Amino acid sequence: MTAMTDQQKAGFRLSQLIYDTRYRSMTIQAVALILFMLGIAWLLSNAAQNLAALGKPLSFGFLFEPSGYDINQQLIEYDSQSSHGRAAIVGLLNTMLVALMGCITATVIGVVIGVLRLSHNWIVARLMTVYIEGFRNVPVLLWIVLFMAVFIESLPQPRDFRGDDATASMVLSDSVAFTNRGFYIPRPEWHSGSMVVVIVFLLSLAGIWFFGRWARKRQDATGEILPTFWIKLAIFVIPSVLAFFVMGQPITLEYPALKGFNFTGGIYMRNSLIALWLALSLYTAAFIAEAVRSGIQSVSHGQTEAAFALGVRPGRTMQLVILPQALRVIIPPLISQYLNLTKNSSLAIAVGYMDVTGTLGGITLNQTGREMESLLLLMACYLTISLSVSAVMNWYNNAIKLKER
């Protein structure tokens, strides 16, 4: 230090880096950065050394080699000759499918349960409390394996549907089969002319939207309320049904039928998908219900009273006054629940649902022995999904915030 004092005239001493608040933050940051870089470099050099010792340099070439294994649920074309990369995409799509289905049902169930929990009906409110506390306080993994076990143990196997002394039968006039391998439901088949029906259907959707806008404008102008729900329903149903019959019923249903070992035809929803979907939605719904309840309770009681004083009925009060205001409180926890659900969907491997953890992080990792590359890619997938979901939801959150001002 004594040597430094000689440079006092230069106006800057090295000790200022520590004792002068103007420079201190720079010093701290530089030190932190250097330490951080050193730490990362240490980890990376270790990894490089270890991988070199094993003779497995980092390489993503395996993604383009044939995978050699089959995947049961594929949303895009895939067979055992396709590449590992394609298997990863198949898995990623499966992840997104179950996450999307889960988010939708969890929201619906969660809102219903959350509203019912505040119901004046004693028994219903108690039941909902039991539901919420029951689902929230048991690990989701346990729910997933439990639902799977329920399906496997309690539903009939396809064999039971066969023969004269069949112990099980299909429901809804032989169109739907519930088996312990999954549910088989009819699949629509598109024949020539079905495009017209689809176009009419899309047009009627657009019609509903325009009608809604027009009705709202009219209500603002004249104060008259149209029975919008019924009119919208009519627009929704009538043109499509008319087009359907005019075109000579171009859409038919393919029914599942027992053939060989399994049902064939129709849409096959595997038990793993259903168990995962139900468990994730019911579990997440319990959290969403709590968020909805606290959102509703955050709206001051005066709002309800004011609405009642204006003669608005309880149902409409909830729909027009309470929920729109509660939404601002509900959205942020809802975002994190969606993210949790998406991340929890990685527990799919516990029931053999081939999501991206099951393909890329499971079989591909095993068969190629490329742990580093597979896990890096896997994390990148989830990180991308998480960041984009939160980006979209935050954008929506900001959008409804702006409206309120």
Place this chain on the structure above:
Amino acid sequence: MADLSYVRTQMVPQQDPPITETGAIKWARENLFSGVTNSVLTLLALYFLYQVLHEVIPWLFFSTWNANSLAECREIAEGGCWAVIRERWPQLVFGFYPSEYYWRPVLTFVLMLVALAPVLFNGLPRRMVWFSALFPFLAFWLLWGGSLWLPVAVIAGFALAAMSVIYLPALTGTLLATIVAFIAPVLWWLFLAAPVASILQAILPLAIEPIESAKFGGFMLSVTIGITGISLSLPIGILLALGRQSNLIAVKAICVGFIEFIRGVPLITLLFVASTLLNYFLPPGTTFDIILRVMIMVTLFSSAYMAEVIRGGLSALPKGQYEAADALGLDYWKSMRLIIMPQALKITIPSIVSLFIGLFKDTTLVSIIGLLDPIGLSNAIRADQDWNGIVWELYGFIALMFWIFCFSMSRYSMYLERKLQTGHR
């Protein structure tokens, strides 16, 4: 005529209220059948309850505790077969921990409650906090066994750091003292702690039977991982939260990057890293056993969430508290240590409890990488010839245990929330 009156002159005897306005009927009318929708809902709920109880009650009622295999159960009783729980519950609770040492985890658990007492109750002597600080080392020693000198040697490292902070500044100045406080314990742990511990052990043997972590299992494993994760993540989480709030851009970027990365990936991928990848990032030839690797990853995982919880606490404090601390001329660390953190931590305790509940539930994921937590053990038990095919009883028991634990903690955190409210609003 005089007694003719248009006004009642005598009191009518008091009548009972109409039957529909009293007791159970009134209550039912108001709470169950107050309208068409409500009545329908009530009937639906009653039907649902009937269906569930109709199935469950006979199953519970006609169950048996006395059998040695599932086949035997099926012969004795129509309903549940709880015999599997009777036979296996020590395993479900303690895993493969040697039965003669069950007192060690039990004692650890009791001591943990004692260590938590300063947080749970007011009005205990302040010195209890010292016990809480020592508890992690004691717990480590009790659970894993081995020489007592090892945790002592580790504590000595912390003592070294504390001494350099307290006594060195007088000799060398604050800066050097701080640097020494960081470097001296690290050097001590790296090069001296282990030899010193073995020398002390040779002089004065103070050891209990060591138990390797491969023997840990069941609920004990879940609790150990959960508690380790949450308690180690507290200091890391505080640092991350402060880093995220700080004005130093580089520090902030590092902290935000870490937090968002960990929060963006599922825990299971981090556990895969623990089971297959972590060794690659350590110097060649180093290995940890899998449970320690899992604890490391779980700690990293929960510290990211902890940081967010504490950040919530920090931003809930009124700005005046920060300004007051600055006005008193306290430097950054002093103001954090003396003014901000005590308040912020206090209001975050309920959130920390919720975080712990979540983490505790998430410890079941370790069964996927082959550790024998309750779910992992349930698979092992079902692989046993005697219990092949048992499902509900095992899952039901595990679910019930988790439920009791988590539910009571969530109630407790609600109670704390009410207790700790100090009118900042």
Place this chain on the structure above:
Amino acid sequence: MKKSALIGALTLTGLAAGMASAGTVDDVKAKGFLQCGVTTGLVGFAAPDANGNWEGFDVGFCRAVAAAVLGDPQAVKFTPTTGKTRFTALASGEIDLLARNTTWTFSRDVDLKFTFVGVNYYDGQGFMVPKELGVSSAKELDGATVCIQTGTTTELNLADYFRANNMNYEPVPIETNAEAQQQYLAGACDVYTTDASGLAATRATFENPSAHILLPEIISKEPLGPLVRHGDDQWADIARWTLNALITAEELGVTKANLEEMAKGTNNPEINRLLGTEGDLGGMLGLGKDWAKNAIAAGGNYGEIFNSNIGEATTIALARGLNAQWKDGGLIYSPPFR
């Protein structure tokens, strides 16, 4: 105890001074025990009993190696590994030896850089179906739902087999044998496929084993064997020749019962060389003269280990078949001790 304390200290402080790896055998001797990777539980091959002691065919081999190196068959610690973690555990040095009915394949040997020290069980992938299904050949399985254990070569074999025979199937991937069993018994899949030995072991645990049949087709070659890391030839030699010693012992009629007597010296020079009364084969491996004797004393010769864990006298009741000595028409064949 000191060692565990030391290891504890290392882990606690998170330091990780690279323990100089002089060679696995020296590490094992210094540690005083062998760290052996096994399955998380497959009846007959490796499973912990109620007291947490490991037993089984693969476990028997681990104990033999421990006895050869350290003279004590109990000086083994077992690490249960899943299909996913087994190779990393070996590659990272967490375990010294992997004996987890692992198939010897080209890519595992060459690409993953492991040395298979031999074959201790010749297996093949088979199918099990309920009898009432009325299936008698794997060729009739078109459209079936098949339960497979993931993380093994079975998935790949299965895909190849069905593709080669132009059949469709619905794979149900499952992590553990217990779950596969549950799904199979409940009829959530028609067929359960894994190594024929595993199928037999699983069927043996069923309430009514005769209601299920193993189909005659064996669709793959599964030579199962213990393996070590590439690059430590001394250690690989020790593991390889311990296995060979067990096999040769059976061939020469050396059993656990007559071991002591034979070790006094016989007029068969190969027995003498094996048991260390003639020459110093153990010294060439860097072990004691009585290494093979210790290995055999641990659980008997190859045939004895086989019979006591998975042989016909056990509930698993596997016939020797391909795993008989070459003299008896099997494939079990050891190079000479010379």
